[in-house]
Amino acid sequence: MRQLRKILYPFSLLYGGILRLRNYLYNQQILESRVYDFPVICVGNLSMGGTGKSPMIEYLVRLLATHYRLGTLSRGYKRKTKGFVEVSTAHTALEVGDEPLQFKRKFESLLVAVCEDRRKGIEQMRKRQKTPEVILLDDAFQHRRVQPNLSILLSAYNDLYTQDCVLPAGNLREPKVGARRAQLIVVTKCPVDLSKAERQNIIRAIQPNPDQLVFFSSITYADQVTNGKQHIPLQVLQDTFTLVTGIAKPKPLVEFLKAKGFSVNHKQYQDHHNFSRQEIETLEAEPFIITTEKDFVRLRDYISPEKLFYLPIKMEFIADAASFDQRIKKHVQAYACDRSSTS
Incomplete structure (x- = not known):
């Protein structure tokens, strides 16, 4: 495996360079990234899957659904349809993707939609008579045409992005520097007895920016x-x-x-x-x-x-759950106050 990684590493440098240029163009606003005046929360990762995005989306739904109209927007990975589709419980996974259908069947009152173009998807969701007050973007960290006002980056405990490199030699979708776009970083799938000392070691490895918060969570099985x-x-x-x-x-x-x-x-x-x-x-x-x-x-x-x-599984935080919840709620409340003061 190491030998294969060495062979593929030049291709990773090339691919990483292309991605760095793309991100630079978005960061400099040469390529347009749409900004919204209501809460758009992105849940994503740098690596190729397996970080627990679905449990995080479900956690956010449970946290916010009693006070806000919510919508989730996904690409609908491996679905056979194209364009914008509002998910119903009557759909199949082939039509809308497995995770969006899972969300809809678990939270029937939740607006669940799929669209390859997240910008178009948000526009369609906002045309509903009961407009969602908060939109949760599932797996959209690399979808730069939309600029979420809060990004949650997930990284699995046993496969931290800090120890990986870009495809094809590694499993990262973009260079590690992309993590700086996130406001919150959650290390997922941790042992439930993860010590405070080990949490501090991981934080040092991540080297978060002063304005970034790092949390730790585990998966619990029923x-x-x-x-x-x-x-x-x-x-x-x-x-x-x-x-x-x-x-x-x-x-x-x-x-x-x-x-x-x-x-x-x-x-x-x-x-x-x-x-x-x-x-x-x-x-x-x-x-x-x-x-x-x-x-x-x-x-x-x-x-x-x-x-x-x-x-069934559920995501639970290892310490600081109240801090995470408060950070999310404050973000949503701040946008609600901003809109009411300008209306």
Whole structure:
């Protein structure tokens, strides 16, 4: 692997140089980046997936939904449709993407939309009779045609962007210097017992700007699997299940199940995998399947409901949760005050 990285490194330098030029043109306003007078919060990363963007979006929805009309806007990765689509619970993952459909089915009153062009997507969402007061941009950190007024950058504990390089030798979508655009940096998927000393070491490695705040979060797994109607405690499950994953980094889930004493029969697919008919038939022959919520959204229309379950997850902060929540709420409230004073 090291030898391959050395071979590919010149291409990373070339690609990184192109990205630096692109970002320079946006930073100097030579290329236009649209600014909005209402809260537009971006959740993104520098690396290629697996940082926990969906749990973060869901965390923000739970935090803000009781006081504001919210909308989420995603690209709709690997969907078969084009342009702007407002997501409904009747859509399929092939039509709108798995994560947007997951958001809509979990929060039915939430305005969920997909559009390759985030600027056009925001314009369409704002044309609704009940205009969203806050828009959450899912995976839009590199979409520079829109300038969010708050950016949350995620980086996984076991795969920090500080230790990586740009594609193709590494897994970064853009050079590390891009992290400076974020106001908040969250190190995700940390051990729940991460010490204060280790948190300080990571902060030193990140070297945040004086105005950047760094937080730490972990993923917690539920103590039961569900299909939306039935709930089965993990403690009564037998080893006769198959784990099916189509996510970027399934290792934490596998390790969690093994720690619970299960011998895991794992069928692993690529992130956002669209299952073929033959694969569906093979999975249908399995007696019992446990999967992730994102994969459940893609499989639920094809696998018998009595044999397909998912293990819910939730993001939780390691210390400073109140500080994070307060920072988000203050940002949204400030824009609301600014608009009321000028109206």
